[in-house]
Amino acid sequence: MAGTRWLTADEQRAWRAYLEATHALLAAIDGQLQQSMGVPHAYYEILVRLSEAPDRSLRMSQLAEACMSSKSRLSHAVARLEERGWVERLNCPSDRRGQFARLTPAGFAALEAGAHGHVEQVRNALFDPLSPEQVDQLAAISRTIAAAADGAMGEGGLDSCCSNDAEEA
Amino acid sequence: MAGTRWLTADEQRAWRAYLEATHALLAAIDGQLQQSMGVPHAYYEILVRLSEAPDRSLRMSQLAEACMSSKSRLSHAVARLEERGWVERLNCPSDRRGQFARLTPAGFAALEAGAHGHVEQVRNALFDPLSPEQVDQLAAISRTIAAAADGAMGEGGLDSCCSNDAEEA
DNA sequence: TGCAATTGGTTGAGCGTTTGACAACTGCCG
């Protein structure tokens, strides 16, 4: 109890600034995509990942991991995108339980059309305000945070009540 | 539209690293709070803001702004915290349509109990992995992004403050 | 005074996400 190291005033400010900036940034990104393509950012991510994959298709599990999404969430999202005709599901020939999600030509066209505005928004909200050094710094900081989060999954600090390790694939 | 400046490879990597880090960080924070206090991070924020206010109470509007939340969202959230006995509503004497949200003693106690674990989590996931210089950098970067987002709200639309169209024509 | 416009806040319906349970299938071991 007494061992809790509270945040310094600087850390407090940094943490809140980070929360506020992230909130504003993601809201701006999401709003722009919602308005121009009618989908949230998470859906856009799905299209991007598929567009970069060989044959523009991926197994559902790989896609879920690439999009930092749960399988359930991805399944719903793909269903939505399927309704729009932007994605289609294909059975996996080698493993009959598996499914591929594949970007349709219409989906690729929609992505191409929406990418311009999206990139513009990312520039306006993130890269243009920052100096090149800050971009480098942000990249390094982000990698560090992500690495720490990945590493911290199994180790737990005080009370790791859920001892589910072996999350590696 | 032909003038779209695409992201460089470095910018791509920085953007994706940022998205991944933010996702992991917020998920970790949210999960820890959900498990230890049974509320999402947005609700915790409400308790924190109230705890810092004079008389541990704030007008609903001010609280909404402090929490970067819509009035509707805040109203629902306060209703739930009220059910738990952590927050109570008070009529504003000077303006009879107004309401105060005030942290109850039970709410303050819950916050005190949960804060230790939360701070620990923020340290583990954010501050401990970063160097002091990086913390400063992150703060500066965050302030810049937030300022850019704020500034972008008013420009573009003259009378429409929320329809942020004005993308490539 | 009287009436419209604005502000402060609530409510309810609809939507998306999460969670836990479940079905389908593969692989392994006896």
Add this chain to the structure above:
DNA sequence: CGGCAGTTGTCAAACGCTCAACCAATTGCA
């Protein structure tokens, strides 16, 4: 072959959020 475990993906209910209407008090204006 038969059963047990692990993997892949779907489904349904619960929860939080957004949107649009709504009520009530206040302000502005004639």
